[in-house]
Amino acid sequence: METKGDIRAVEGLLVAADSPAGRAAAAINDLTMHLPTPAEPGVCPTCVGRFWPCRYFDDAAYRVHTARLRVGDVVPLGLHPRLWPPATPPGPSPGEEHDHG
Numbered sequence: 001m002e003t004k005g006d007i008r009a010v011e012g013l014l015v016a017a018d019s020p021a022g023r024a025a026a027a028i029n030d031l032t033m034h035l036p037t038p039a040e041p042g043v044c045p046t047c048v049g050r051f052w053p054c055r056y057f058d059d060a061a062y063r064v065h066t067a068r069l070r071v072g073d074v075v076p077l078g079l080h081p082r083l084w085p086p087a088t089p090p091g092p093s094p095g096e097e098h099d100h101g
């Protein structure tokens with residue numbers, strides 16, 4: 001069975017219920033249900049007609065965050081730039097300095 005684009009493949013796993021991931025399991029499930037498909041990264045397939053990230057995703061991400069997990073660990077890498085656009089650093093970044101002398 002091979003699907004391309006329409007459905008995002010998911011992984012089932014077991015975690016200890018009293019671990020941080022176990023406590024956040026419901027939030028992770030909710031978050032995953034509201035991930036966009038690879039074909040349409042700007043649309044939530046669960047909230048029909050909603051742009052992604054939808055409010056349910058945001059809510060689930062907040063719950064994952066408050067469980068002291070990193071939201072980025074349960075979001076596909078390809079979606080990271082959409083959630084966390086590369087920001088221009090406020091000050092001069094190290095490595096930009098030119099060493100004269």
Ligand SMILES: [Zn+2]
Nearest residue numbers: 034044047054
């Ligand atoms: Zn949604």
